[in-house]
Structures are given as C-alpha cells and as structure tokens.
Amino acid sequence: MSFEVDIGYSSQRGPRDANEDFAGAVHAPAGDEARGLIAAIADGVSSGGRGREAAQTTVMGLLADYFATPATWEPTAALDRLIGAQNGWLADHNRRRQGKQEGAGTALTTLTALVLHGQSYTLAHVGDTRAWHVRADGEPAQLLTQDHAFDHPDMRSRLTRAIGLDDQVRVDYLQGDVRVGDCFVLSTDGVHGVLKPQQVAALALQGDAEAASEALVHAALDAGTRDNATALVIRVVGLDARQLDDELGDGRRLAPPPVLKVGDVLDGYVVTAPVADTGVHLLYQARHPVTRELVALKTLHPSRAGDPQERAMLAHEAWLGQRVGQGGGFVRVHERAPDASALYIVFDWHGGRTLEQMRKDGTRGTVTEVVGAAIEVSRALGRLHRHGVIHRDIKPGNLHRGDDGRWRILDLGVAISGREGAAQRELHAGTPSYINPEQWEEGGVADAGSDLFALGATLYQWLGGHLPYGEIEPYQVARYRRDPVALSRLRPDVPVWLDHLVRKAVARDPRERFETAEEMLLALERGASRPVNAPAATPLIRRDPLALYQLALGVSVLFNVLLIVWLLFLPR
Incomplete structure (x- = not known):
C-alpha cells in the first residue's frame, strides 16, 4: 500500500479581534513521493499586531523549502537548518523594527512541525502549540510535545522559547513509528487550553479528518476559549515501504x-x-x-x-x-x-551452497554451468547498479546457488548507496584478492567497475583454479606484475571466447574492461557468435615500472663495466 493520509484543517478567531494562528500541510513533489509529507502549525505572538505575519511566514517558508533540501539529509537535520534560518530572519527583523521605532513591537511565533515519511514520524517543536498522537485502538492520546512557557498561572502566556525571540533557537525533536489508522493532531492553545486529553482523542477519531478538526475547534469555542482556536488533523490511511x-x-x-x-x-x-x-x-x-x-x-x-x-x-x-x-x-x-x-x-531461507563451499568441496562446474551462473549474477549486478548501489565485496563466498538452482548475491553489509554514513563510505571494504588494481594500489573509489572486476576474478578462479593475480593479503601491497595466463592453457575445455571475456573483465588497464554489467551480460549471452577481443598485453612500464628502471640500471652498469675493462685492459 502506498503512503496516504486524510488531512483536515479548521481555524476560528474566537473572541479575539484577529486570528494569528496559521497551519498547513504539503505532500512531497511528484517523483519524490517517498519523502512523505510535512505539516506545521504556528500561533503568532506580538505586541504590535504582527503575530499573524510571524506565524504565516514561518509555516509557509518551512512547507515551501523542506522538500528542496537534499533527500540525503535526515529529517531532523533539514528541519533544524530551516527553522534556524527562519528564526534568525525573524529575530533580525524584530531588531530592525525596534531600532527604527521605539515600541514598534515584536513578532514571535510558536511552531510545531510534523514530518511523516515511510513508516515513521519526526516532530520539531518550539513554544506552546502541541502535537498529539492518537492510536485507532482506543489508547489514550499521547502528548508528544512539552510547552515552553512559564509555569506560574499568571504567566502562562509568557513563552520561554519562540521563533524570533532570540538569535538562536533550541528545538525539541522526537521520532517514532507510524501505523495505519494513527491520527496526529496539531493544535494551538485555544484548543488544548480548554479541552482535556480524553476529549482530544475522542474528537480526533470522529468522522473524517476534516470533520474531526471542525469538531475540535467547535468544542473549544463551546468550552469558552479566550484565544484563537486551530486544529490540524492528519489521519494515516496507508503506509509506504520502510525507508532508510x-x-x-x-x-x-x-x-x-x-x-x-x-x-x-x-x-x-x-x-x-x-x-x-x-x-x-x-x-x-x-x-x-x-x-x-x-x-x-x-x-x-x-x-x-x-x-x-x-x-x-x-x-x-x-x-x-x-x-x-x-x-x-x-x-x-x-x-x-x-x-x-x-x-x-x-x-x-534458501538451502544450497555458496561458490566458496563448492570450491572447497572440490565441485568443479562445467563451462555451461559457469556461463549460466555468470549470466544470472551479471543481471543481478545490473539491477543493483541501476539502483545506484555498489556491492563492494563480490567473491565466491557471496555468490550462492540455492536448491532451486538460482544464483543469488549475498551480503549487502558493506554496500554503498549514497545514503550510507561517512564511516561506511570511507571503510576500505572488500576482499583484497578481488579488488581492482586502481582501488587497491592507488586508493581509488569503489564503483560499478569494481564489482565487475571482482566478478571477473571470481569467474577466473572458478574456471582456472587460482586467482588472476594471485592471493593478496590485507597487509600486502598488491603486485599486478603479470597479465593473467590464458584460461585455455589452464583448462582446455574453456572456449576461446569465454577466455577472452574473463580476461577482459580482469584486465590490468581499466579502459580494457567492461564498462557496465549490461555490456558484460550481453557478451555472455552472445558467446561465440559475437566474441569480444582479448585485452592487449600490458606494457612493462605500466605493470611494473620499478622492474623497468632496474633493467635500465642493470644495462647501464654492464655498459660501464665493459667500458672500464676496455679502457684498462684491452690493447688500443
């Protein structure tokens, strides 16, 4: 079921001359639906009639800008950045007004914002507006916020925290899970100041969300509220898949x-x-x-x-x-x-064995079985890369053949997707013997090509019995000094086209390799009908620059020795 909510909104000025409350809700834009929606309510406070301005600009700015923040930002990070910016702007405007005209008044506002995403909620709160979480199973309404106001009866309306009050604002955050049927109520003190929690819970579940919001406001007016009364009701109808x-x-x-x-x-x-x-x-x-x-x-x-x-x-x-x-x-x-x-x-659960277990058992796959497995794994890697995910640890131990005959890639524990934490991104993941040279020797970043090289090394080991560049331990500096031996020399039943394909996948020069999983898959499916060319031999200067310099030094020393012998001992 896709993410779906029923939203209701009602606001009345009550006995006040003007309504300084403001609320709203916005869904994520098309193509970004997984980010859910954001709702917010604000109660303007002023000594010069600017409370409505403060509440409206704060809510509208937050709703307009939230989905413009990077999707990789955690909701609390996005909310903190936006609320902080609005607070700074409003506090600066208050200072300017006070500087231009003595007694011009200040514009402050409370704010309670709710983000629903996946199967969770994130709440941000400043002031004495409130958020309630009402379960459909009849549990008591849970108050999610704490009022930031003085405790003394004569100072209930005096806020200790508000948007625009100080240059810096401290925001309360809360996160929790969401179920189908849950109801969230955002209210100003004109509603919850005269209604008991039991009344809020009962009225929030009456009819649809619009009817519930109107019932809450009318109940507050009937109870004799002395302030603006505003209620925003959000009822969860359907949940999205779990998000990160x-x-x-x-x-x-x-x-x-x-x-x-x-x-x-x-x-x-x-x-x-x-x-x-x-x-x-x-x-x-x-x-x-x-x-x-x-x-x-x-x-x-x-x-x-x-x-x-x-x-x-x-x-x-x-x-x-x-x-x-x-x-x-x-x-x-x-x-x-x-x-x-x-x-x-x-x-x-899938019964079966990994390729590593098969190798240790001495099970030697036929060429047809190897090609079939390579096709399945290449297709799966293509899907993974289209999701923007890099596996980073393709090896025999992570390729599994189930009892149903299908091959699967295991263990996404070190995979990167662009949404992982910095520690995971910077982790030098993978198994050294299957890591491509530019990543192991030069500290390059893992990419789709890294997975394809690792798959090529795995196929080479499966067919040839050993790794293309030999075993490499984590503490060693890899030495890619020789091009891999042709598989047809190690195993006569390996056809030339497959030998060329696997050696292309593990070529020392990354420009010689397959660029995408789809390209490798196509080459596997075409087989001998459209064979790929074997990679060119890697020049010694690229394979082992030190060896070339040593050879040049040796030739130079030999030449100088011969020259000295000629000068000193041979007749002229």
Missing part, C-alpha cells in the same frame, strides 16, 4: 538480542540452528511465527552491540535488501514488525 530513516531509527532505538541457541524464541521466530559467527554478525536459521517457513535471522554480535556505526550499517543493509531483494538475484528481506523487541534482519 525507519531502519536507522530502529538501529538507534533497539538493541541486538543476546546470543541465541536452538529453541530460543525471538518475537515469535523459533531458532532452529546457528549458521555463522563472524565476530561482527551472528546468523541463525529460524522458523517464521505465522507461515512456519524457514527464515534467516542476522544480527550483531554482542561484542559489537554498542557500536553505533555497526548498528547503522545493519540498518542500511536491511533497507537495501528491501529495495533490491524483490526482483530476483538477491535474498528477499522481510519488513521488521512495528513491535519488534530487538535489532535484527529477517531474510528468506
């Missing part, structure tokens, strides 16, 4: 479970077997609480449970798995239940 912000929020809020053993139950999942312990992650086989099908649970090792970067990377992996795991070539990731008690990822 949802996963990151869970990563901060939830703790990984302790080490589990067979028979333990985690949120209904019954552990049936431990699968792997990498020292960073734990992997279990478990049974789904509803379907009773086998699934895989992945979580952090207890020794890494307190590491915020590892939590963020696990959350990023869950989000990527949900984005790319639906179309084949990857293991599907299940959405985490809203009431999950711990941090973990749930994957479909």
